[in-house]
Amino acid sequence: MYLPLFPLSMFLLPGGITRLRIFEQKYVLMIKNIDKTDGFVICKSQPIAERESNWGSWMELIDFYPGDDGFLLVDVRCKHLVELSSVVEQPGQVSMANVNILDHWADDEISASIDNDFLLEHSVTNAKGMLAGNLSIMAPMVESLESICRKKADLYGGYYNYFDAKPSWVCARWLELLPLNQATKDYFSKQNTFIDAMEFLMTLLTEKAVAKFN
Helix, strand or coil, X not given: CEEEEEECCCCCCCCCEEEEEECCHHHHHHHHCHHHHCCEXXXXXXXXXXXXXXEEXXXXXXXXXXXXXXXXXXXXEEEEEEEEEEEECXXXXXXXXXXXXXXXXXXXXXXXXXXHHHHHHCCCCCCCCXXXXXXXXXXXXXXXXXXXXXXXXXXXXXXXXXXXXXXXXHHHHHHHHCCCCHHHHHHHCCCCCHHHHHHHHHHHCCHHHHHCCC
């Protein structure tokens, strides 16, 4: 299956929502014809041949409408991560690529069992002493995420219709918000990195650190 490509330096995992401001005519047309293409892919703007990993976020449309500044405002949600291949580039037109769905721990079909395993495994003390007994950190992480959505409704307001306090969902949203380098984004885009992601966030986002995002 071929999908249009929208080059943008944005990290979105399955379930991630954002609002785009689009002015370039070829991408305006892409949105207006989105029912014919089954969405589009947000991916790195770096040329395919120069990338170390070729993946992107397959986006589905929530809504679009004209903004006061004349830009097209588009609310979209990531449905899957996809691997990109066989890119077709034509001057003045939107590039297209063949896509294959990549499994990821934030996928709806996968996250339920991952969340259950995580909660069961870390309900008792473990050898690391890091995650065990520290699930209370989820509360400030969730509360701060809700606060960010309220204060930055122009970007994250759409989360109110999808908000979920389960570990995988909260984990994915914080990874999207943090200023991660590309290597870290590439790593957490892989399927078997949920536990590493939770350890990373629980180390980084102490209650004091989380408060700085508000």
